[in-house]
Amino acid sequence: MEFKRVVVTGLGALTPIGNTVPEYWDSLINGVSGAAFIKSFDVEKFKTKFACEVKNFDAEGFLGRKEARKLDPFVQYALFSTEEAVKDAGLDFEKLDTSRIGVIWGSGIGGLKTFLDEVVNFAKGDGTPKFNPFFIPKMIADIAPGHISIKYGLRGPNFTTVSACASSNNSLIDAFNYLRLGKANMFITGGSEAIINEAGIGGFNAMHALSTRNDDPATASRPFDLDRDGFVAGEGAGTIILEELEHALKRGAKIYAEMVGGGMSADAYHMTAPHPEGLGASLVMKAALEDAGLVPADIDYVNVHGTSTPIGDPQEVKAITDAFGDHIYNINISSTKSMTGHLLGAAGAVEAIASILALKHDIIPPTINHFTDDPAFDPKINFTFNKAQKRVVNIAQSNGFGFGGHNASVIFKKYQQ
């Protein structure tokens, strides 16, 4: 059977460097860092005292007090970025067949804050299980797409993809595949994460995964720099409206780009460490290219996973080298995590948005915070250090790798009839 074509018709973003897509893009191309000392809890005893928090987000103003109280921040964020995307796509659901519109959402962890608060409350008591009736439905990772469907009355396929930091690349790929197969007309997809709390920071600290550059948070996320010392936790949400092309054309939708491929693989190596030769990462990029019917020479830009960890960044460069061969010297590579921090289950979504906007504007957002070259990396590779670069971008690829060894990579292309 012939696959249907799938296009991007709406975007929404709530990020540490901007609470709307225009603000996010403006920060991306101007190299703004979202990292600062954590405001949401007392960090005195924590090894890492900073993160990329969402700023000036007024949950009660957005949702009303009653509703806000029932939603974990990861759901509040999801509803916020989705509202922007729905408006951006010009969707009037009363005029559309809502049984053919689904929501596939990524979250690596779900309602960690809710879990933490409830368990702390239980531990403080005498052992009597006094749990709030909203504990479970607030926490579960699948509740975000549930709430999106309830808000807009969308009765198509609805679920969450969970693959740690690859989660929202997986949600994009699932939505893309169902649309290609004609199983739905449209998906609200993307992901959200909200783990900047005692459990999240303490947990990742215990793994030695986070940067501890407490004397200079703004430059702590420095992918591919010699002195990188771990990732910087981020939070937020990204929403992408994926739509079957004919459906989009019929309603006169604005088209940002075409989604042309998605690849998935596993490292089958270690719980948290990436494969030292980048085997899974290389496989996933090749799989995405093959799925899109493309060859490495077609790619202009790779928005890398690039988390700024000592062992993660080199394996990804090895993987790109293996997948792209000499074409690696012709592409731009950048890690926008240098600005946003690592949004975990939302990273794929906000980085796909960065890639889509790079296609739209022909600008590559930079890898900021580069001070010292790492001799491990070939100096001929263009990491787009420190400043955005203008270049024609016809096709962009975005990678996401998660604890558990999950890899997922997506490819977007400038839309042509």
Add this chain to the structure above:
Amino acid sequence: MSDIASRVKAIIVEKLGVDESEVTPEASFTNDLGADSLDTVELIMEFEKEFNVAIPDDQAETIGTVGQAVAYLEKNVKA
């Protein structure tokens, strides 16, 4: 208004996000104040916490209005 009634009212206003004027003795949690089944469970738990009293499930099922909550608590909370 009794002390118990005013504390009950404050909890309902806080948890259900309704206006104080709506919290009349006859008001039903589900029919008038927009509570769903989970909200109702949460309200009962809040009453238990606020008044340091255990409300058994079979008793909780008989509390559907503001007035019924106040009456139950006035009868069962030690002054």
